[in-house]
Amino acid sequence: MRNAFAAAITELAAQDERIVLLSGDIGNRLFDKFRERFPDRFYNCGVAEANMTGMAAGLALSGLRPFTYTITPFATTRVIEQIRVDICYHNVPVVIVGTGSGLSYASLGPTHHSCEDVGILRCFPNLTVLCPADSAEVGPALEAALTLPGPAYIRLGKKGEPVVHESRPTFEIGKGIVMREGTDVCLLGMGTLVSVALAAAQELEHQGLSARVVSMHTVKPLDESLLADAFDRFQAVAVVEEHSVIGGLGSAVAEWLVRRDGLQPPLVACGTPDAFISEAGSQQWMRQQCGLTGPAVAAKILARLGKSP
Amino acid sequence: MMNVPKLTAIAARIRARVVEMSHAAETPHLGSSLSCVDLLVATYWGPLRVDPAHPLDPNRDRFILSKGHAATALYVTLAEKGFFDPALLDTYDTDGSALPEHPGLQCVPGVEAATGSLGHGLPIALGMALAARIQKRPARQFVLMSDGECEEGSVWEAAMFAPAQKLDSVVVMIDYNKWQATGRSDEIMALAPLAEKWRAFGWDACEVDGHDMAAVLAAVSREPDGSGRPRVIVAHTVKGKGVSFMEDDNNWHYRIPTADEVRKARVELGQPEVRA
Numbered sequence: 274m275r276n277a278f279a280a281a282i283t284e285l286a287a288q289d290e291r292i293v294l295l296s297g298d299i300g301n302r303l304f305d306k307f308r309e310r311f312p313d314r315f316y317n318c319g320v321a322e323a324n325m326t327g328m329a330a331g332l333a334l335s336g337l338r339p340f341t342y343t344i345t346p347f348a349t350t351r352v353i354e355q356i357r358v359d360i361c362y363h364n365v366p367v368v369i370v371g372t373g374s375g376l377s378y379a380s381l382g383p384t385h386h387s388c389e390d391v392g393i394l395r396c397f398p399n400l401t402v403l404c405p406a407d408s409a410e411v412g413p414a415l416e417a418a419l420t421l422p423g424p425a426y427i428r429l430g431k432k433g434e435p436v437v438h439e440s441r442p443t444f445e446i447g448k449g450i451v452m453r454e455g456t457d458v459c460l461l462g463m464g465t466l467v468s469v470a471l472a473a474a475q476e477l478e479h480q481g482l483s484a485r486v487v488s489m490h491t492v493k494p495l496d497e498s499l500l501a502d503a504f505d506r507f508q509a510v511a512v513v514e515e516h517s518v519i520g521g522l523g524s525a526v527a528e529w530l531v532r533r534d535g536l537q538p539p540l541v542a543c544g545t546p547d548a549f550i551s552e553a554g555s556q557q558w559m560r561q562q563c564g565l566t567g568p569a570v571a572a573k574i575l576a577r578l579g580k581s582p
Numbered sequence: 583m584m585n586v587p588k589l590t591a592i593a594a595r596i597r598a599r600v601v602e603m604s605h606a607a608e609t610p611h612l613g614s615s616l617s618c619v620d621l622l623v624a625t626y627w628g629p630l631r632v633d634p635a636h637p638l639d640p641n642r643d644r645f646i647l648s649k650g651h652a653a654t655a656l657y658v659t660l661a662e663k664g665f666f667d668p669a670l671l672d673t674y675d676t677d678g679s680a681l682p683e684h685p686g687l688q689c690v691p692g693v694e695a696a697t698g699s700l701g702h703g704l705p706i707a708l709g710m711a712l713a714a715r716i717q718k719r720p721a722r723q724f725v726l727m728s729d730g731e732c733e734e735g736s737v738w739e740a741a742m743f744a745p746a747q748k749l750d751s752v753v754v755m756i757d758y759n760k761w762q763a764t765g766r767s768d769e770i771m772a773l774a775p776l777a778e779k780w781r782a783f784g785w786d787a788c789e790v791d792g793h794d795m796a797a798v799l800a801a802v803s804r805e806p807d808g809s810g811r812p813r814v815i816v817a818h819t820v821k822g823k824g825v826s827f828m829e830d831d832n833n834w835h836y837r838i839p840t841a842d843e844v845r846k847a848r849v850e851l852g853q854p855e856v857r858a
Contacts, residue, residue, distance in 0.1 A: 321739035324705045331709020
């Protein structure tokens with residue numbers, strides 16, 4: 274996904290001379306093409322994310338379209354006050370890009386994990402929160418963010434994520450993308466876990482349940498009409514995200530759900546636990562520990578529906 | 583550019599109004615507001631190229647009050663400059679007013695950044711400086727910070743970045759009144775020697791008496807020296823400056839003046855007429 278980001282931002286910068294890229298001493302060689310083509314619009318801001326984020330606000334206040342880019346915890350939770358005050362309170366069109374989100378940097382330990390970022394950032398007024406599912410959604414997400422009058426946060430994986438779109442998808446902020454249709458249960462995948470939701474749908478099919486899968490790339494604003502339809506039509510709705518069960522898409526849907534009238538089918542929340550994962554391990558191993566695999570998600574949904582696999 | 587006695591008179595008028603506003607709205611930070619008035623006046627009536635008739639002119643210089651708790655000093659300065667009707671000052675900190683205790687972005691014309699949390703103004707100004715360079719605009723950026731504010735890590739992140747990019751359009755003024763909210767700023771943190779710290783970070787640093795209008799005006803008006811170094815003016819000031827019973831008394835970080843104290847302060851400032 275980071276390669277897709279580098280390619281997309283370079284292409285967009287050729288079309289839009291307001292784009293400025295600020296990097297927090299990361300992406301060695303990744304932005305060589307960008308730097309070569311737009312030397313006055315790339316700044317390596319060093320290991321100084323607070324300054325980088327504040328400068329982005331200053332650039333935006335002057336009419337430019339800055340992007341900040343570094344590993345997710347350093348682009349987000351490290352500088353939460355700069356995001357809140359400099360970017361969101363000023364309501365300026367800065368795009369904050371976190372790379373290696375969730376457990377992408379599993380082996381680097383909890384300092385490099387980010388399973389709380391969405392929960393914190395979606396509290397902030399004016400901020401749009403986007404979690405593209407794969408490299409095919411990255412470019413469209415950037416383009417969509419550039420149409421906003423205010424700030425956006427884009428949560429990326431790292432590299433080599435499964436590609437879930439065969440071609441460039443239609444990407445509209447606040448509108449989930451239906452990946453496959455189904456009639457019994459609805460799985461809402463956030464970001465790179467759309468691939469896991471698709472795998473879970475396969476498992477469920479083996480168990481005789483037909484599953485719809487949606488890429489809920491926009492966590493804020495929520496696609497309320499899609500949610501209303503999902504909770505009206507399906508036996509259960511499941512959220513699958515590489516983010517804490519506190520604060521992420523599952524929480525956002527739950528908040529929406531309890532304000533809704535009437536009886537609702539169950540919401541099944543699949544995310545990372547309310548805990549730091551301090552053991553060493555690969556992203557795949559950590560996902561297994563968290564129940565974030567196709568079979569585990571399918572089993573959780575089946576159990577919630579009282580069906581044994 | 584106006585002459586020094588006229589600027590000194592403007593500063594006295596601003597101080598008197600600032601004292602009144604603190605009393606009327608019962609808001610703190612009076613000492614911090616009074617200590618930086620001369621820096622504001624020297625900048626606004628000196629080198630700062632802003633036009634109240636065109637407050638959003640993209641080529642304008644930017645002034646950022648990074649020590650947002652001195653909002654009254656900024657508000658009165660902007661009103662004096664003609665950015666908005668001075669009658670609006672009477673609404674300061676009242677319900678629904680455009681003038682809160684910390685300034686919001688464009689809450690009135692002329693306010694270039696929302697401040698109040700310390701350590702944010704300089705990074706924002708550096709972004710504006712980069713933007714001016716990219717857009718090939720002549721704008722300069724003036725940032726007024728407090729000494730206590732220099733304890734924030736973000737200030738030193740920015741301090742390291744600006745010289746690396748040779749952002750010599752930036753001028754930082756530090757209102758070095760030697761006090762922060764609860765004590766001496768040189769005792770709570772090892773702030774001194776402050777100018778040397780900035781110099782070590784690659785800045786063109788100078789020190790001035792922050793109440794010597796001619797000296798401040800000269801320091802803030804100096805053009806970049808061609809070295810690419812951004813400029814920092816460490817202005818030695820007195821908290822509560824201009825009112826004898828407030829000067830260098832840190833109780834006035836939070837104390838609210840009584841009506842009688844307002845009258846005494848106005849007399850000392852040569853503005854004896856008390857507003858209704």
